[in-house]
Amino acid sequence: MLTAVSVGGPAVAHAALKSSDPKDGSTVKENISSIELVFSEDINARYATVVVTGPGGAKVADGKPQVEGETVTQALKPDLANGRYAIAFRVVSADGHPVAEELHFTLNAPTPEPSPSETDSAEASPTQSPASPLPSSPDQVTTTPAAADSAGNGGATSFIVLLVVAALVLIVGVVVFLTGRRRAGDAET
Known part of the structure; x- marks a missing residue:
């Protein structure tokens, strides 16, 4: 066995x-x-x-x-x-x-509370700094390119607008000049 x-x-x-x-x-x-x-x-x-x-x-x-x-x-x-x-x-x-x-x-942790300095900056308007008060009347609002830059719209945007306006003035001036010359030429004949 x-x-x-x-x-x-x-x-x-x-x-x-x-x-x-x-x-x-x-x-x-x-x-x-x-x-x-x-x-x-x-x-x-x-x-x-x-x-x-x-x-x-x-x-x-x-x-x-x-x-x-x-x-x-x-x-x-x-x-x-x-x-x-x-x-x-x-x-x-x-x-x-x-x-x-x-x-x-x-x-899944709780998100930390923002610090007081973060809260203050979050409450300020993105185009308005806390140190510069809002205008008290419509007469105080300006729309010059320099004012637009200080309001946070950016210098590049103001520059482009200025170039477009200058180009339009130039085009209108050329058209008026050429139209005036053609009328003067037609008057002589």
């Missing part, structure tokens, strides 16, 4: 992701400055890669990932935009086994 004998050796275990902060599929309600990945065993720092992309595919990782034992931390650029983010990582465990995965989270 033959009996099958199983010779058991040590189970070969490879690094596996134990946890992440933020968690896969979560919604984060405040701005974050880093991603943390924790594995089941130590990670080789030479081969750790973490790529974090945000809305529109913008890369938001700041520098290289930091590895301490089984924890990999990736710093992020400041002031992240709200939206969906992807964390793609590839690490190599101490036994040389590569592990790669992609996680996702959504950032």
Whole structure:
């Protein structure tokens, strides 16, 4: 009778992701400055890669990932935009086994309140500076090119208008001159 004998050796275990902060599929309600990945065993720092992309595919990782034992931390650029983010990582465990995965989270942080100086400038009219008051009567309103420039319409626009007016005056002058010559010639004959 033959009996099958199983010779058991040590189970070969490879690094596996134990946890992440933020968690896969979560919604984060405040701005974050880093991603943390924790594995089941130590990670080789030479081969750790973490790529974090945000809305529109913008890369938001700041520098290289930091590895301490089984924890990999990736710093992020400041002031992240709200939206969906992807964390793609590839690490190599101490036994040389590569592990790669992609996680996702959504950032939905409140937008910061504008500072008092931003509020003051936002309330000022784009064509009216806070230091220059509105005219109190229609007589104070001027329409010269210099006044249009100071009102924020741009020097280029005034220059183009001036050129068009000058061209029209020149054309009218030439027409009047030629018409006058032809009448004078007709009168002589």
